[in-house]
Amino acid sequence: MTCQKYILTAVVALVALSLAGCSETSNRSSFAEQRWDRAMEKARIEAAQLSIEQGRLEYAVRLLEDLIHSNSAFAEQARQILSQLKTAKQEIAQARAASMNAKL
Numbered sequence: 001m002t003c004q005k006y007i008l009t010a011v012v013a014l015v016a017l018s019l020a021g022c023s024e025t026s027n028r029s030s031f032a033e034q035r036w037d038r039a040m041e042k043a044r045i046e047a048a049q050l051s052i053e054q055g056r057l058e059y060a061v062r063l064l065e066d067l068i069h070s071n072s073a074f075a076e077q078a079r080q081i082l083s084q085l086k087t088a089k090q091e092i093a094q095a096r097a098a099s100m101n102a103k104l
Contacts, residue, residue: 048067049081
């Protein structure tokens with residue numbers, strides 16, 4: 001009987017240790033996913049800024065709106081850039097309208 005108790009205790013200990021290891025692995029993968037998500041969000045901000053510089057405004061707007069709606073860590077920065085972009089687009093439209101009126 002005592003031998004069976006030792007074996008049972010050893011099996012329970014091994015199962016408990018293996019479950020603790022799974023939990024640690026799960027935490028590591030969770031942190032890795034968070035780092036990956038943050039890196040991708042940063043890349044989207046940079047891609048939006050590059051698109052603005054290249055004149056691809058609609059694509060930049062789409063990237064920024066996606067970041068805002070995803071509650072990203074960069075959501076506030078995306079809101080600021082999007083606000084500046086919309087203001088600039090309005091100013092361009094007003095300048096074009098004024099230019100067209102001046103030609104008439």
